[in-house]
Amino acid sequence: MAKDKKDEKPDKEGVKVQKQLSSSEEDDSVERAEVKKEKKEKKEKKRSRESKELEELEINLDDAAPLSKKQKRMAKKEKSLEGKPKKESDKPASKSVNGVWIGNLTFDTTRDELRSFLIANTEHLDMKITPENITRINLPKKGPKIRGFAYVDFDKPELVPVCISLSEQSLNGRNLLIKDANSFEGRPEKSKQQQTGGDSGKNKNPPSRILFVGNLSFDTTKEDLEEHFQHCGNIVKIRMATFEDSGKCKGFAFIDFLDVEGATNALNDKLCKRMVGRPLRMEYGEDRSKRSPAFRKPVEEGEIDDSGNVIGSAIEKPKKKTFSDFDDPEEQNHQRSAPQKSFASKPRYNTNEPQGRVKSSVVLANAPRQSAAIVPSQGKKVKFD
Numbered sequence: 001m002a003k004d005k006k007d008e009k010p011d012k013e014g015v016k017v018q019k020q021l022s023s024s025e026e027d028d029s030v031e032r033a034e035v036k037k038e039k040k041e042k043k044e045k046k047r048s049r050e051s052k053e054l055e056e057l058e059i060n061l062d063d064a065a066p067l068s069k070k071q072k073r074m075a076k077k078e079k080s081l082e083g084k085p086k087k088e089s090d091k092p093a094s095k096s097v098n099g100v101w102i103g104n105l106t107f108d109t110t111r112d113e114l115r116s117f118l119i120a121n122t123e124h125l126d127m128k129i130t131p132e133n134i135t136r137i138n139l140p141k142k143g144p145k146i147r148g149f150a151y152v153d154f155d156k157p158e159l160v161p162v163c164i165s166l167s168e169q170s171l172n173g174r175n176l177l178i179k180d181a182n183s184f185e186g187r188p189e190k191s192k193q194q195q196t197g198g199d200s201g202k203n204k205n206p207p208s209r210i211l212f213v214g215n216l217s218f219d220t221t222k223e224d225l226e227e228h229f230q231h232c233g234n235i236v237k238i239r240m241a242t243f244e245d246s247g248k249c250k251g252f253a254f255i256d257f258l259d260v261e262g263a264t265n266a267l268n269d270k271l272c273k274r275m276v277g278r279p280l281r282m283e284y285g286e287d288r289s290k291r292s293p294a295f296r297k298p299v300e301e302g303e304i305d306d307s308g309n310v311i312g313s314a315i316e317k318p319k320k321k322t323f324s325d326f327d328d329p330e331e332q333n334h335q336r337s338a339p340q341k342s343f344a345s346k347p348r349y350n351t352n353e354p355q356g357r358v359k360s361s362v363v364l365a366n367a368p369r370q371s372a373a374i375v376p377s378q379g380k381k382v383k384f385d
Contacts, residue, residue, distance in 0.1 A: 096135060096153035099181035100163045106172045107145040111137045114150060117171050118163060127162045129154070151181055210285035211263040214252040217276055221249070228275055229255055233262020254285050 067075070102114070114137055122129045136153040139146045154160060160180060167178040213225070222238045229235060240253035257263050266272045267282055274280065 097182065098155070098157045098160055099136075099151055099153040100160055101149060101151060101179045101181045103149040103177040103179075104174050105146065105148050105150060105176070106174055107148060109139070109146060109150070109172060111139060113171070114139075114152065118152070118166070121166050121169060122162060125162065127158060129159055129162065133159055153181075205284045205286055207260050207264060208284050208287040208290075209257045209260050209263055210287050211255045211257065211266055212252065212281075212283050212285040213255060214281035215278055216249055216251050216253060216280070217278060218248045218251065220253075220275075222253075224275075225253060225255065229266055229272060232257070232265040232269060232272065234258040235262070 105114075115131065115134060118129045118134065119131065133154050133156060134152060135155050136151070138151040140149070141147065152163065154163070164178050164180065166176070168175050170176075211229075220240070222240055225238050225240070226235060234257065235255060236258055237256040238253060239256070241250040242248060243250060255263075255266075257266075263284060267284075272280070272282070
């Protein structure tokens, strides 16, 4: 009986564990069901909101298009800059009629130094320059330093000759050069090619019907070039340099137009200066068809050159004397016995010998070498008593 009671106790404990497991599983299932309900409710709410927005959405065609992100950023910057005071460098640099150009400046010259120079050097003159008279000082820069010159504008035209009179005076150890900003005297005149060619005088060759085009991409074809330049004139031929293995463009080509006007139109046209986002390098090419063969003009008798000398005159050249021209019989015999040299029969060089420089290996192989054997002495032995 005692054993039976002991066996009943573990059975009761197992039943308790099973009840706990079943209760925990039920709780989990209830929680899962609640989570699913919440998700469904959220989805239904979203759908209802979207449907309401679609129903209430109205589009006005008269309104302007909405701003892009970039435009919104620019608008924010403009609003932020509106409240800030503008600096002297931010003011619009409008060129005045009453201005001078000042050159030979040091690269570290400032506006204050220029202003004080103009004011200090005109104090002793009748027409003085005051800070109120200077309306603008422009110092063009290249990076952190200035480019060595400046533009100064005044409010009165009478101050321009006063400022020019200060030329050749020293500032920071350098003599300044001051000129009228609107006068271009002393500059070299532009050539006709620079005025009409549109290539800034970079063409080395004279105008011709052939156009050189450089800085092309490797994927360029002849059809692309013909499309790009066909509006300039009649194209006769396109010669494009290509690689032997791939057949792609090497980066340059020659376009043969029917006349010079076609190549000139291409140089002047702004649309032709770029192709597939690349700036093209264009210039006149050399027209080899206009080359003349190098030959000498036949000279006629009595022809006179530019210097006034007679060319090809019928003046007999002195002939060599023969033995019949000598009166003395001894001299005739001497001329007969003397060997006559005939230069026409002898060639100028030996045809059997190889032309050009002989290789060093051949010279060393044929060079005479000294014998390594013992050579008996050929000297005489002298004995002294």
